[in-house]
Amino acid sequence: MPRAAKEKTAVAKKEKKIKDPNAPKKPLGAYMWFCKDVRESVKKENPGLSVTEIGKRLGELWKEVSEEDKKKYLKQAEEDKERYNKESAAYNKEKNKEKEKAAEEEGENDDDDDDE
Incomplete structure (x- = not known):
């Protein structure tokens, strides 16, 4: 039995999370440290290699x-x-302190609305 063409369905894309530029950079693994050390010498020895190679x-x-x-x-x-x-x-x-401060400020603002 021949397969019917799949209907295209709209797939919801996840919103990309915005990275905080102040967040600490993730640690490198041992292999990545090795690559940082050796990459330039590999490039010099093999100038025609692509990034993949x-x-x-x-x-x-x-x-x-x-x-x-x-x-x-x-x-x-x-x-x-x-x-x-x-x-x-x-x-x-530090981030938690900022959240607490924002929550306190919002709590103070909510109290002001009750007086009306």
Whole structure:
């Protein structure tokens, strides 16, 4: 039995969440630290590679890295994670203070309406 053409249905797109520019940047993983270290040398050694091919080459190199050398990048990733956790805690604390202040101000404004 032949398949009928699928009807096109409107799919609701999610609204993109606006990022706060003051929010702390997410921590990088060990592989990403490795890529930051090695990417330029891979580009110089292979000037004709596309971005995709460079990514593949970086993946191959990562697989070849010894466990001893990976420890360096794992340590960087752990330190970056700690940095993120500290910054995130401070950021969220400040954000909560702002929300409480806004709620208090709104509460004060609501009381004014009852006098009419």
